[in-house]
Amino acid sequence: MAAVIDDFERRIEPHRTELLAHCYRMLGSVQDAEDLVQDTYLRAWRARGDYDPARSSVRTWLYRIATNVCLTALEGKDRRPMPSGLVAASDPLQPFAHGGEVTWLQPLPDSLLHRADPAGAAIERSSLRLAFVAALQHLSARERAVLILREVLSFSAAESAEILDTTSASVNSSLQRARARLRDESLLEEGISEPSESDQRVWVERYMAAFEKADVEGLKQILSDDVLMEMPPMLNWFVGRDNYGRFMEWLFGRAGADWRLVPQRANGQPAFAAYRRGESGVFELHTLQVLTVSSTGISRNSVFQDTAVFSSFGLAPVLDD
Template identity: 70%
Template sequence: MDEGFERLIEPFRTELLAYCYRMLGSVHDAEDLVQEIYLRAWRARERYDAARASLRTWLYRIATNACLTALEGRGRRPMPSGLVAESDPLAPLVRGENLAWLQPLPDSLLDAGDPAGTVIERSSLRLAFAAALQHLSARQRGALILRDVLGFSAAEAAEILGTTTVSVNSSLQQARTRVKEAGVRREPPGEPSAAEQRAWVDRYMKAFAHADVEGIKRLLTDDVVMEMPPMINWFAGRDNYGLFMEWVFGAAGTDWLMEPVTANGQPGLVAYRRAGDGYAIHTLQIFTVTAGGISRNSVFQDAEIFASFGLPTELDG
Protein backbone atom coordinates (compact mmCIF):
# COMPACT_ATOMS: atom_id res chain seq x y z
CA MET A 1 0.00 0.00 0.00
CA ASP A 2 2.69 2.48 1.04
CA GLU A 3 5.00 1.66 -1.87
CA GLY A 4 2.05 1.86 -4.23
CA PHE A 5 1.14 5.29 -2.87
CA GLU A 6 4.68 6.51 -3.48
CA ARG A 7 4.52 5.35 -7.08
CA LEU A 8 1.19 7.14 -7.54
CA ILE A 9 2.37 10.54 -6.30
CA GLU A 10 5.93 10.58 -7.62
CA PRO A 11 5.00 11.57 -11.25
CA PHE A 12 3.62 14.89 -9.95
CA ARG A 13 6.89 16.02 -8.38
CA THR A 14 8.18 18.09 -11.31
CA GLU A 15 4.95 19.97 -11.97
CA LEU A 16 4.58 20.68 -8.26
CA LEU A 17 8.11 22.12 -8.27
CA ALA A 18 7.12 24.42 -11.14
CA TYR A 19 3.95 25.42 -9.28
CA CYS A 20 5.82 26.25 -6.08
CA TYR A 21 8.38 28.24 -8.07
CA ARG A 22 5.65 30.31 -9.71
CA MET A 23 4.11 30.97 -6.31
CA LEU A 24 7.33 31.70 -4.40
CA GLY A 25 9.77 33.02 -7.01
CA SER A 26 12.61 31.10 -5.35
CA VAL A 27 14.19 27.88 -6.61
CA HIS A 28 15.55 26.85 -3.23
CA ASP A 29 12.32 27.60 -1.38
CA ALA A 30 10.35 25.68 -4.03
CA GLU A 31 12.60 22.61 -3.74
CA ASP A 32 12.33 22.65 0.04
CA LEU A 33 8.56 23.05 -0.11
CA VAL A 34 8.11 20.11 -2.50
CA GLN A 35 9.83 17.91 0.06
CA GLU A 36 7.41 19.19 2.70
CA ILE A 37 4.43 18.62 0.39
CA TYR A 38 5.38 14.99 -0.13
CA LEU A 39 5.88 14.51 3.59
CA ARG A 40 2.41 16.01 4.25
CA ALA A 41 0.88 13.81 1.56
CA TRP A 42 2.52 10.72 3.03
CA ARG A 43 1.22 11.50 6.49
CA ALA A 44 -2.29 12.15 5.15
CA ARG A 45 -2.39 9.22 2.71
CA GLU A 46 -5.00 7.28 4.69
CA ARG A 47 -7.35 10.28 4.54
CA TYR A 48 -7.22 10.66 0.75
CA ASP A 49 -10.69 10.10 -0.74
CA ALA A 50 -10.60 9.37 -4.46
CA ALA A 51 -14.36 9.81 -4.66
CA ARG A 52 -14.07 13.42 -3.58
CA ALA A 53 -11.11 14.65 -5.64
CA SER A 54 -8.53 13.38 -8.09
CA LEU A 55 -5.06 12.64 -6.72
CA ARG A 56 -3.69 15.63 -8.68
CA THR A 57 -6.27 18.00 -7.18
CA TRP A 58 -5.59 16.64 -3.70
CA LEU A 59 -1.82 17.16 -4.09
CA TYR A 60 -2.35 20.71 -5.35
CA ARG A 61 -4.53 21.42 -2.31
CA ILE A 62 -1.63 20.34 -0.07
CA ALA A 63 0.84 22.32 -2.19
CA THR A 64 -1.29 25.47 -2.15
CA ASN A 65 -1.74 25.36 1.61
CA ALA A 66 2.02 24.97 2.00
CA CYS A 67 2.70 27.88 -0.39
CA LEU A 68 0.19 30.19 1.29
CA THR A 69 1.72 29.43 4.68
CA ALA A 70 5.23 30.02 3.33
CA LEU A 71 4.18 33.37 1.87
CA GLU A 72 2.68 34.71 5.09
CA GLY A 73 4.64 37.74 6.25
CA ARG A 74 7.03 37.62 3.29
CA GLY A 75 7.63 40.45 0.87
CA ARG A 76 7.49 39.87 -2.84
CA ARG A 77 10.54 38.89 -4.91
CA PRO A 78 10.79 41.63 -7.55
CA MET A 79 13.21 42.40 -10.34
CA PRO A 80 14.88 45.86 -10.27
CA SER A 81 12.79 47.19 -13.17
CA GLY A 82 9.65 46.52 -11.14
CA LEU A 83 10.99 48.21 -8.06
CA VAL A 84 12.91 51.43 -8.82
CA ALA A 85 13.27 54.03 -11.55
CA GLU A 86 15.66 53.54 -14.47
CA SER A 87 19.35 54.26 -13.80
CA ASP A 88 22.15 55.96 -15.67
CA PRO A 89 24.18 53.10 -17.24
CA LEU A 90 27.41 54.65 -15.93
CA ALA A 91 26.13 55.33 -12.41
CA PRO A 92 27.82 53.41 -9.57
CA LEU A 93 26.32 49.98 -8.97
CA VAL A 94 24.11 49.94 -5.87
CA ARG A 95 23.26 46.72 -4.07
CA GLY A 96 19.68 46.38 -2.89
CA GLU A 97 19.93 45.90 0.83
CA ASN A 98 17.67 43.42 2.63
CA LEU A 99 15.88 42.50 -0.60
CA ALA A 100 14.98 39.00 -1.78
CA TRP A 101 15.06 38.94 -5.57
CA LEU A 102 13.25 36.72 -8.05
CA GLN A 103 15.49 33.76 -8.92
CA PRO A 104 15.82 32.05 -12.31
CA LEU A 105 14.72 28.42 -12.55
CA PRO A 106 17.20 26.02 -14.24
CA ASP A 107 15.53 24.09 -17.04
CA SER A 108 17.54 21.06 -15.94
CA LEU A 109 15.38 20.75 -12.81
CA LEU A 110 12.32 20.29 -15.00
CA ASP A 111 13.89 18.29 -17.82
CA ALA A 112 14.70 15.35 -15.55
CA GLY A 113 11.05 14.84 -14.66
CA ASP A 114 9.51 16.05 -17.92
CA PRO A 115 12.01 15.18 -20.68
CA ALA A 116 9.49 15.64 -23.48
CA GLY A 117 8.34 19.00 -22.13
CA THR A 118 4.72 17.85 -22.22
CA VAL A 119 3.61 18.44 -18.61
CA ILE A 120 5.12 21.82 -17.77
CA GLU A 121 3.96 24.82 -19.75
CA ARG A 122 7.34 26.52 -20.11
CA SER A 123 5.94 29.86 -21.31
CA SER A 124 4.33 30.33 -17.89
CA LEU A 125 7.79 30.16 -16.33
CA ARG A 126 9.29 33.06 -18.33
CA LEU A 127 11.06 35.53 -16.09
CA ALA A 128 8.79 38.39 -17.13
CA PHE A 129 5.67 36.39 -16.24
CA ALA A 130 7.21 35.12 -13.01
CA ALA A 131 8.08 38.72 -12.10
CA ALA A 132 4.52 39.87 -12.88
CA LEU A 133 3.14 37.19 -10.54
CA GLN A 134 5.15 38.75 -7.72
CA HIS A 135 2.95 41.85 -7.92
CA LEU A 136 -0.13 39.78 -7.04
CA SER A 137 -1.37 38.73 -3.64
CA ALA A 138 -0.75 35.11 -2.73
CA ARG A 139 -4.35 34.08 -3.43
CA GLN A 140 -4.45 36.02 -6.70
CA ARG A 141 -1.32 34.16 -7.79
CA GLY A 142 -2.91 30.88 -6.85
CA ALA A 143 -6.13 31.63 -8.74
CA LEU A 144 -4.31 32.77 -11.88
CA ILE A 145 -1.91 29.83 -11.96
CA LEU A 146 -4.52 27.21 -11.17
CA ARG A 147 -7.06 28.52 -13.69
CA ASP A 148 -5.07 30.03 -16.56
CA VAL A 149 -1.86 28.02 -16.43
CA LEU A 150 -2.84 24.62 -15.07
CA GLY A 151 -6.37 24.53 -16.47
CA PHE A 152 -8.29 23.65 -13.31
CA SER A 153 -11.98 24.51 -13.36
CA ALA A 154 -13.32 27.24 -11.07
CA ALA A 155 -14.81 24.57 -8.82
CA GLU A 156 -11.53 22.65 -8.66
CA ALA A 157 -9.57 25.84 -7.97
CA ALA A 158 -12.00 26.71 -5.18
CA GLU A 159 -11.49 23.25 -3.68
CA ILE A 160 -7.71 23.64 -3.89
CA LEU A 161 -7.72 27.17 -2.42
CA GLY A 162 -10.28 26.27 0.22
CA THR A 163 -12.70 28.99 -0.85
CA THR A 164 -15.74 29.60 -3.08
CA THR A 165 -15.98 29.80 -6.86
CA VAL A 166 -17.13 33.41 -6.49
CA SER A 167 -13.94 34.25 -4.58
CA VAL A 168 -11.79 32.41 -7.13
CA ASN A 169 -13.36 34.24 -10.05
CA SER A 170 -12.91 37.59 -8.30
CA SER A 171 -9.24 36.88 -7.55
CA LEU A 172 -8.71 35.66 -11.10
CA GLN A 173 -10.19 38.81 -12.62
CA GLN A 174 -8.05 41.04 -10.42
CA ALA A 175 -4.94 39.02 -11.25
CA ARG A 176 -5.58 39.12 -15.00
CA THR A 177 -6.05 42.88 -14.85
CA ARG A 178 -2.78 43.46 -12.98
CA VAL A 179 -0.77 41.19 -15.29
CA LYS A 180 -2.29 42.90 -18.33
CA GLU A 181 -1.42 46.32 -16.89
CA ALA A 182 2.17 45.12 -16.54
CA GLY A 183 2.20 44.44 -20.30
CA VAL A 184 3.14 40.79 -19.85
CA ARG A 185 2.01 37.92 -22.03
CA ARG A 186 3.06 34.36 -21.34
CA GLU A 187 3.88 33.75 -24.99
CA PRO A 188 4.26 36.94 -27.08
CA PRO A 189 2.96 36.69 -30.68
CA GLY A 190 5.57 36.08 -33.37
CA GLU A 191 8.13 34.79 -30.88
CA PRO A 192 11.08 33.02 -32.54
CA SER A 193 11.49 29.27 -32.13
CA ALA A 194 13.74 27.94 -29.38
CA ALA A 195 16.45 27.21 -31.99
CA GLU A 196 16.24 30.74 -33.38
CA GLN A 197 16.45 32.22 -29.90
CA ARG A 198 19.50 30.10 -29.13
CA ALA A 199 21.12 31.30 -32.37
CA TRP A 200 20.68 34.95 -31.35
CA VAL A 201 22.28 34.25 -27.97
CA ASP A 202 25.10 32.22 -29.53
CA ARG A 203 25.98 35.27 -31.64
CA TYR A 204 25.82 37.40 -28.49
CA MET A 205 28.20 35.00 -26.74
CA LYS A 206 30.68 35.27 -29.58
CA ALA A 207 30.55 39.07 -29.55
CA PHE A 208 30.88 39.14 -25.76
CA ALA A 209 33.87 36.79 -25.81
CA HIS A 210 35.58 39.19 -28.22
CA ALA A 211 34.57 42.26 -26.17
CA ASP A 212 32.88 43.50 -29.36
CA VAL A 213 30.51 46.21 -28.11
CA GLU A 214 29.27 47.19 -31.56
CA GLY A 215 28.65 43.54 -32.38
CA ILE A 216 26.62 43.18 -29.19
CA LYS A 217 24.59 46.30 -29.97
CA ARG A 218 23.64 44.96 -33.39
CA LEU A 219 21.91 42.02 -31.70
CA LEU A 220 19.71 44.20 -29.46
CA THR A 221 16.31 45.78 -29.94
CA ASP A 222 16.05 49.58 -29.66
CA ASP A 223 14.27 49.33 -26.29
CA VAL A 224 16.38 46.53 -24.81
CA VAL A 225 16.43 46.37 -20.99
CA MET A 226 19.26 45.19 -18.76
CA GLU A 227 18.75 44.53 -15.07
CA MET A 228 21.16 42.84 -12.68
CA PRO A 229 20.03 41.80 -9.22
CA PRO A 230 21.29 42.02 -6.51
CA MET A 231 22.09 45.49 -7.89
CA ILE A 232 19.09 47.79 -8.15
CA ASN A 233 20.52 49.46 -11.27
CA TRP A 234 18.70 48.90 -14.53
CA PHE A 235 18.47 50.79 -17.81
CA ALA A 236 16.92 50.65 -21.26
CA GLY A 237 18.05 51.36 -24.82
CA ARG A 238 20.73 50.04 -27.15
CA ASP A 239 23.10 52.97 -26.64
CA ASN A 240 22.86 52.77 -22.85
CA TYR A 241 23.53 49.05 -23.08
CA GLY A 242 26.62 49.74 -25.18
CA LEU A 243 27.92 52.32 -22.69
CA PHE A 244 27.54 49.83 -19.87
CA MET A 245 29.32 47.07 -21.79
CA GLU A 246 32.21 49.40 -22.53
CA TRP A 247 32.47 50.00 -18.79
CA VAL A 248 32.31 46.24 -18.08
CA PHE A 249 35.16 45.43 -20.47
CA GLY A 250 37.19 48.34 -19.14
CA ALA A 251 36.70 47.23 -15.53
CA ALA A 252 36.74 43.45 -15.88
CA GLY A 253 38.99 42.96 -18.90
CA THR A 254 38.43 41.49 -22.34
CA ASP A 255 39.38 37.83 -21.72
CA TRP A 256 36.20 35.80 -21.18
CA LEU A 257 34.84 32.27 -21.48
CA MET A 258 31.14 31.62 -22.17
CA GLU A 259 28.99 28.55 -21.60
CA PRO A 260 25.34 28.19 -22.70
CA VAL A 261 22.58 27.59 -20.16
CA THR A 262 18.78 27.56 -20.23
CA ALA A 263 16.42 28.79 -17.54
CA ASN A 264 12.68 29.53 -17.36
CA GLY A 265 12.40 28.16 -20.90
CA GLN A 266 14.76 30.90 -22.13
CA PRO A 267 18.31 30.82 -23.52
CA GLY A 268 21.16 32.15 -21.46
CA LEU A 269 24.86 32.04 -20.75
CA VAL A 270 27.28 31.91 -17.87
CA ALA A 271 30.26 34.27 -18.20
CA TYR A 272 33.69 33.59 -16.72
CA ARG A 273 36.33 36.34 -16.57
CA ARG A 274 40.09 35.87 -16.56
CA ALA A 275 41.47 35.50 -13.03
CA GLY A 276 45.14 34.62 -12.74
CA ASP A 277 45.88 31.37 -14.56
CA GLY A 278 42.21 30.49 -14.93
CA TYR A 279 38.73 31.97 -15.09
CA ALA A 280 36.31 32.93 -12.29
CA ILE A 281 32.54 32.94 -12.57
CA HIS A 282 31.17 36.42 -13.17
CA THR A 283 27.49 36.38 -14.11
CA LEU A 284 24.57 34.23 -15.21
CA GLN A 285 22.58 35.97 -17.95
CA ILE A 286 19.09 35.00 -19.14
CA PHE A 287 17.73 36.53 -22.36
CA THR A 288 14.37 37.43 -23.79
CA VAL A 289 14.57 37.16 -27.57
CA THR A 290 12.07 38.61 -30.03
CA ALA A 291 11.92 38.51 -33.82
CA GLY A 292 13.85 41.81 -33.81
CA GLY A 293 16.60 40.70 -31.47
CA ILE A 294 17.40 40.50 -27.78
CA SER A 295 14.94 42.66 -25.85
CA ARG A 296 15.99 41.91 -22.26
CA ASN A 297 19.00 40.61 -20.42
CA SER A 298 18.43 39.57 -16.80
CA VAL A 299 21.86 39.31 -15.21
CA PHE A 300 22.38 37.44 -11.93
CA GLN A 301 25.44 37.50 -9.71
CA ASP A 302 24.61 35.42 -6.68
CA ALA A 303 26.41 32.37 -5.30
CA GLU A 304 23.13 30.67 -4.34
CA ILE A 305 21.87 30.97 -7.92
CA PHE A 306 25.17 29.71 -9.36
CA ALA A 307 24.87 26.68 -7.07
CA SER A 308 21.30 25.95 -8.20
CA PHE A 309 22.61 25.63 -11.76
CA GLY A 310 25.49 23.42 -10.64
CA LEU A 311 28.01 25.91 -12.07
CA PRO A 312 31.69 25.63 -11.15
CA THR A 313 33.02 28.86 -9.66
CA GLU A 314 36.36 28.49 -11.43
CA LEU A 315 37.62 27.09 -14.73
CA ASP A 316 41.16 26.19 -15.73
CA GLY A 317 42.84 28.47 -18.22
Protein backbone atom coordinates in the same frame (compact mmCIF):
# COMPACT_ATOMS: atom_id res chain seq x y z
CA MET B 1 -0.21 -3.32 2.75
CA ALA B 2 3.12 -2.97 0.93
CA ALA B 3 1.32 -3.22 -2.41
CA VAL B 4 -1.05 -0.39 -1.40
CA ILE B 5 1.87 1.81 -0.38
CA ASP B 6 3.74 1.08 -3.63
CA ASP B 7 0.62 1.92 -5.63
CA PHE B 8 0.20 5.22 -3.76
CA GLU B 9 3.81 6.20 -4.46
CA ARG B 10 3.44 5.34 -8.14
CA ARG B 11 0.36 7.56 -8.36
CA ILE B 12 1.86 10.66 -6.77
CA GLU B 13 5.46 10.57 -8.05
CA PRO B 14 4.70 11.59 -11.69
CA HIS B 15 3.47 14.99 -10.47
CA ARG B 16 6.71 16.03 -8.76
CA THR B 17 8.07 18.09 -11.66
CA GLU B 18 4.95 20.16 -12.21
CA LEU B 19 4.63 20.73 -8.46
CA LEU B 20 8.21 22.02 -8.37
CA ALA B 21 7.33 24.47 -11.16
CA HIS B 22 4.15 25.46 -9.28
CA CYS B 23 5.97 26.15 -6.01
CA TYR B 24 8.63 28.11 -7.89
CA ARG B 25 6.00 30.33 -9.55
CA MET B 26 4.44 30.97 -6.15
CA LEU B 27 7.67 31.66 -4.22
CA GLY B 28 10.20 32.82 -6.83
CA SER B 29 12.90 30.89 -4.98
CA VAL B 30 14.56 27.68 -6.14
CA GLN B 31 15.51 26.46 -2.65
CA ASP B 32 12.09 27.29 -1.22
CA ALA B 33 10.37 25.50 -4.12
CA GLU B 34 12.41 22.34 -3.59
CA ASP B 35 11.77 22.41 0.15
CA LEU B 36 8.04 22.94 -0.29
CA VAL B 37 7.71 20.08 -2.76
CA GLN B 38 9.36 17.83 -0.20
CA ASP B 39 6.94 19.14 2.42
CA THR B 40 4.02 18.50 0.04
CA TYR B 41 5.01 14.88 -0.48
CA LEU B 42 5.56 14.34 3.22
CA ARG B 43 2.09 15.71 3.97
CA ALA B 44 0.56 13.66 1.18
CA TRP B 45 2.17 10.52 2.57
CA ARG B 46 0.89 11.22 6.06
CA ALA B 47 -2.62 11.97 4.77
CA ARG B 48 -2.77 9.14 2.24
CA GLY B 49 -5.55 7.44 4.21
CA ASP B 50 -7.72 10.56 3.88
CA TYR B 51 -7.49 10.79 0.10
CA ASP B 52 -10.87 10.16 -1.53
CA PRO B 53 -10.62 9.44 -5.29
CA ALA B 54 -14.37 9.95 -5.59
CA ARG B 55 -13.97 13.58 -4.55
CA SER B 56 -10.99 14.65 -6.69
CA SER B 57 -8.13 13.36 -8.81
CA VAL B 58 -4.81 12.71 -7.11
CA ARG B 59 -3.36 15.63 -9.11
CA THR B 60 -5.96 18.08 -7.76
CA TRP B 61 -5.41 16.71 -4.25
CA LEU B 62 -1.65 17.22 -4.51
CA TYR B 63 -2.13 20.75 -5.83
CA ARG B 64 -4.37 21.50 -2.87
CA ILE B 65 -1.63 20.42 -0.48
CA ALA B 66 1.14 22.21 -2.41
CA THR B 67 -0.77 25.47 -2.86
CA ASN B 68 -1.66 25.70 0.81
CA VAL B 69 1.92 24.86 1.80
CA CYS B 70 3.02 27.75 -0.43
CA LEU B 71 0.43 30.16 1.00
CA THR B 72 1.58 29.33 4.52
CA ALA B 73 5.22 29.83 3.52
CA LEU B 74 4.39 33.25 2.04
CA GLU B 75 2.78 34.58 5.22
CA GLY B 76 4.76 37.58 6.44
CA LYS B 77 7.27 37.38 3.59
CA ASP B 78 8.11 40.18 1.19
CA ARG B 79 7.70 39.59 -2.52
CA ARG B 80 10.74 38.73 -4.64
CA PRO B 81 11.02 41.48 -7.29
CA MET B 82 13.39 42.21 -10.12
CA PRO B 83 14.96 45.70 -10.26
CA SER B 84 12.73 46.78 -13.17
CA GLY B 85 9.67 46.12 -11.01
CA LEU B 86 11.00 47.99 -7.99
CA VAL B 87 12.71 51.26 -8.99
CA ALA B 88 12.91 53.65 -11.94
CA ALA B 89 15.35 53.03 -14.78
CA SER B 90 18.86 54.43 -14.35
CA ASP B 91 21.66 55.74 -16.52
CA PRO B 92 23.85 52.81 -17.66
CA LEU B 93 26.97 54.53 -16.29
CA GLN B 94 25.43 55.44 -12.96
CA PRO B 95 27.36 53.91 -10.01
CA PHE B 96 26.01 50.58 -8.85
CA ALA B 97 23.41 50.80 -6.06
CA HIS B 98 23.09 47.61 -4.04
CA GLY B 99 19.58 46.51 -3.13
CA GLY B 100 20.57 45.96 0.48
CA GLU B 101 18.12 43.62 2.20
CA VAL B 102 15.94 43.07 -0.88
CA THR B 103 15.28 39.37 -1.49
CA TRP B 104 15.41 38.98 -5.27
CA LEU B 105 13.62 36.65 -7.62
CA GLN B 106 15.85 33.73 -8.55
CA PRO B 107 16.13 32.02 -11.95
CA LEU B 108 15.12 28.35 -12.15
CA PRO B 109 17.61 25.92 -13.74
CA ASP B 110 15.91 23.85 -16.43
CA SER B 111 18.06 20.94 -15.26
CA LEU B 112 16.08 20.75 -12.01
CA LEU B 113 12.88 19.98 -13.87
CA HIS B 114 14.56 17.20 -15.85
CA ARG B 115 16.23 15.86 -12.74
CA ALA B 116 12.87 15.66 -10.98
CA ASP B 117 11.35 13.94 -14.00
CA PRO B 118 13.84 12.50 -16.51
CA ALA B 119 11.01 12.02 -19.00
CA GLY B 120 10.30 15.74 -18.87
CA ALA B 121 6.84 16.88 -17.79
CA ALA B 122 4.86 18.91 -20.28
CA ILE B 123 5.18 22.35 -18.67
CA GLU B 124 4.27 25.42 -20.68
CA ARG B 125 7.57 27.26 -21.11
CA SER B 126 6.01 30.73 -21.11
CA SER B 127 4.61 30.11 -17.63
CA LEU B 128 8.16 29.93 -16.27
CA ARG B 129 9.59 32.96 -18.06
CA LEU B 130 11.39 35.26 -15.65
CA ALA B 131 9.27 38.23 -16.70
CA PHE B 132 6.05 36.32 -15.99
CA VAL B 133 7.18 35.03 -12.60
CA ALA B 134 8.37 38.56 -11.74
CA ALA B 135 4.93 39.91 -12.66
CA LEU B 136 3.28 37.37 -10.34
CA GLN B 137 5.28 38.81 -7.46
CA HIS B 138 3.19 41.99 -7.64
CA LEU B 139 0.04 40.08 -6.67
CA SER B 140 -1.06 39.07 -3.22
CA ALA B 141 -0.29 35.44 -2.40
CA ARG B 142 -3.91 34.39 -2.85
CA GLU B 143 -4.32 36.29 -6.13
CA ARG B 144 -1.11 34.69 -7.32
CA ALA B 145 -2.42 31.24 -6.48
CA VAL B 146 -5.73 31.85 -8.25
CA LEU B 147 -4.10 33.23 -11.40
CA ILE B 148 -1.72 30.27 -11.60
CA LEU B 149 -4.41 27.68 -10.94
CA ARG B 150 -6.86 29.14 -13.43
CA GLU B 151 -4.71 30.54 -16.25
CA VAL B 152 -1.50 28.51 -16.09
CA LEU B 153 -2.75 25.12 -14.92
CA SER B 154 -6.26 25.41 -16.42
CA PHE B 155 -8.13 24.26 -13.34
CA SER B 156 -11.81 25.18 -13.42
CA ALA B 157 -13.24 27.71 -10.99
CA ALA B 158 -14.80 24.82 -9.05
CA GLU B 159 -11.54 22.86 -8.92
CA SER B 160 -9.63 25.99 -7.86
CA ALA B 161 -12.21 26.65 -5.15
CA GLU B 162 -11.72 23.11 -3.86
CA ILE B 163 -7.94 23.53 -3.84
CA LEU B 164 -8.20 26.84 -1.94
CA ASP B 165 -11.11 25.77 0.27
CA THR B 166 -13.29 28.64 -0.89
CA THR B 167 -16.13 29.32 -3.33
CA SER B 168 -16.13 29.62 -7.11
CA ALA B 169 -17.41 33.19 -6.76
CA SER B 170 -14.42 34.06 -4.57
CA VAL B 171 -12.03 32.47 -7.08
CA ASN B 172 -13.56 34.44 -9.96
CA SER B 173 -13.35 37.67 -7.99
CA SER B 174 -9.68 37.10 -7.13
CA LEU B 175 -8.92 36.26 -10.75
CA GLN B 176 -10.49 39.52 -11.95
CA ARG B 177 -8.46 41.52 -9.44
CA ALA B 178 -5.26 39.74 -10.45
CA ARG B 179 -5.84 40.35 -14.14
CA ALA B 180 -6.69 44.01 -13.52
CA ARG B 181 -3.58 44.53 -11.39
CA LEU B 182 -1.27 43.09 -14.01
CA ARG B 183 -3.00 44.97 -16.82
CA ASP B 184 -3.06 48.31 -15.01
CA GLU B 185 0.63 48.13 -14.13
CA SER B 186 1.60 46.79 -17.57
CA LEU B 187 3.48 43.96 -15.91
CA LEU B 188 2.88 41.20 -18.44
CA GLU B 189 4.82 40.83 -21.65
CA GLU B 190 2.00 40.17 -24.07
CA GLY B 191 2.24 39.39 -27.73
CA ILE B 192 5.96 38.59 -27.73
CA SER B 193 6.92 37.26 -31.14
CA GLU B 194 9.21 34.43 -30.13
CA PRO B 195 11.36 32.87 -32.86
CA SER B 196 11.74 29.14 -33.37
CA GLU B 197 14.23 27.17 -31.28
CA SER B 198 16.69 27.08 -34.18
CA ASP B 199 16.41 30.84 -34.76
CA GLN B 200 16.86 31.48 -31.03
CA ARG B 201 20.05 29.44 -31.07
CA VAL B 202 21.37 31.58 -33.91
CA TRP B 203 20.66 34.82 -32.01
CA VAL B 204 22.21 33.48 -28.82
CA GLU B 205 25.27 32.01 -30.51
CA ARG B 206 25.89 35.33 -32.26
CA TYR B 207 25.50 37.18 -28.96
CA MET B 208 27.89 34.86 -27.12
CA ALA B 209 30.47 35.06 -29.90
CA ALA B 210 30.39 38.86 -29.85
CA PHE B 211 30.58 38.88 -26.03
CA GLU B 212 33.66 36.65 -25.96
CA LYS B 213 35.33 39.03 -28.43
CA ALA B 214 34.28 42.06 -26.34
CA ASP B 215 32.72 43.33 -29.58
CA VAL B 216 30.30 46.04 -28.44
CA GLU B 217 29.14 47.00 -31.94
CA GLY B 218 28.56 43.34 -32.71
CA LEU B 219 26.47 42.98 -29.55
CA LYS B 220 24.36 46.02 -30.40
CA GLN B 221 23.44 44.53 -33.78
CA ILE B 222 21.88 41.54 -32.01
CA LEU B 223 19.71 43.58 -29.62
CA SER B 224 16.13 44.74 -30.05
CA ASP B 225 15.55 48.51 -29.92
CA ASP B 226 13.92 48.32 -26.48
CA VAL B 227 16.29 45.78 -24.93
CA LEU B 228 16.27 45.80 -21.12
CA MET B 229 19.15 44.85 -18.84
CA GLU B 230 18.85 44.37 -15.07
CA MET B 231 21.42 43.09 -12.60
CA PRO B 232 20.23 41.95 -9.17
CA PRO B 233 21.43 42.38 -6.45
CA MET B 234 22.06 45.84 -7.92
CA LEU B 235 19.10 48.19 -8.33
CA ASN B 236 20.45 49.50 -11.65
CA TRP B 237 18.57 48.73 -14.83
CA PHE B 238 18.18 50.45 -18.18
CA VAL B 239 16.51 50.19 -21.57
CA GLY B 240 17.70 50.67 -25.14
CA ARG B 241 20.42 49.48 -27.51
CA ASP B 242 22.63 52.54 -27.05
CA ASN B 243 22.46 52.37 -23.26
CA TYR B 244 23.29 48.68 -23.45
CA GLY B 245 26.31 49.44 -25.60
CA ARG B 246 27.54 52.16 -23.24
CA PHE B 247 27.32 49.77 -20.31
CA MET B 248 29.15 46.97 -22.14
CA GLU B 249 31.95 49.34 -23.14
CA TRP B 250 32.33 50.25 -19.48
CA LEU B 251 32.19 46.58 -18.41
CA PHE B 252 34.87 45.43 -20.84
CA GLY B 253 37.03 48.39 -19.87
CA ARG B 254 36.70 47.54 -16.19
CA ALA B 255 36.56 43.73 -16.15
CA GLY B 256 38.73 43.05 -19.18
CA ALA B 257 38.08 41.74 -22.68
CA ASP B 258 39.00 38.07 -22.12
CA TRP B 259 35.86 36.00 -21.45
CA ARG B 260 34.60 32.45 -21.70
CA LEU B 261 30.86 31.71 -21.79
CA VAL B 262 29.24 28.40 -20.84
CA PRO B 263 25.69 27.77 -22.20
CA GLN B 264 22.92 27.17 -19.67
CA ARG B 265 19.11 27.00 -19.63
CA ALA B 266 16.92 28.83 -17.11
CA ASN B 267 13.14 29.32 -16.93
CA GLY B 268 12.81 27.69 -20.33
CA GLN B 269 15.06 30.43 -21.75
CA PRO B 270 18.62 30.46 -23.12
CA ALA B 271 21.25 31.51 -20.62
CA PHE B 272 24.99 31.39 -20.06
CA ALA B 273 27.54 31.59 -17.28
CA ALA B 274 30.11 34.31 -17.94
CA TYR B 275 33.71 33.80 -16.78
CA ARG B 276 36.33 36.57 -16.96
CA ARG B 277 40.08 36.09 -16.86
CA GLY B 278 41.19 37.32 -13.47
CA GLU B 279 44.49 38.70 -12.28
CA SER B 280 45.66 35.17 -11.45
CA GLY B 281 45.25 34.22 -15.10
CA VAL B 282 42.33 31.80 -14.61
CA PHE B 283 38.76 32.35 -15.75
CA GLU B 284 36.64 33.26 -12.72
CA LEU B 285 32.86 33.04 -12.50
CA HIS B 286 31.39 36.50 -12.98
CA THR B 287 27.64 36.26 -13.66
CA LEU B 288 24.77 34.09 -14.83
CA GLN B 289 22.85 35.78 -17.64
CA VAL B 290 19.33 34.79 -18.75
CA LEU B 291 18.24 36.00 -22.19
CA THR B 292 14.84 36.71 -23.66
CA VAL B 293 14.89 36.37 -27.44
CA SER B 294 12.28 38.02 -29.66
CA SER B 295 11.95 38.03 -33.44
CA THR B 296 13.96 41.28 -33.51
CA GLY B 297 16.83 40.10 -31.32
CA ILE B 298 17.77 39.88 -27.65
CA SER B 299 15.05 41.84 -25.84
CA ARG B 300 16.02 41.28 -22.20
CA ASN B 301 19.10 40.24 -20.27
CA SER B 302 18.65 39.39 -16.60
CA VAL B 303 22.12 39.25 -15.06
CA PHE B 304 22.63 37.51 -11.70
CA GLN B 305 25.65 37.76 -9.45
CA ASP B 306 24.62 35.73 -6.44
CA THR B 307 26.27 32.73 -4.80
CA ALA B 308 22.90 31.03 -4.16
CA VAL B 309 22.05 31.31 -7.86
CA PHE B 310 25.48 30.02 -8.86
CA SER B 311 25.04 27.07 -6.50
CA SER B 312 21.58 26.14 -7.83
CA PHE B 313 23.06 25.95 -11.35
CA GLY B 314 26.09 23.97 -10.14
CA LEU B 315 28.49 26.50 -11.65
CA ALA B 316 32.21 25.97 -11.08
CA PRO B 317 33.95 29.00 -9.53
CA VAL B 318 36.75 28.79 -12.11
CA LEU B 319 37.22 27.22 -15.56
CA ASP B 320 40.12 25.17 -16.74
CA ASP B 321 41.79 27.16 -19.49
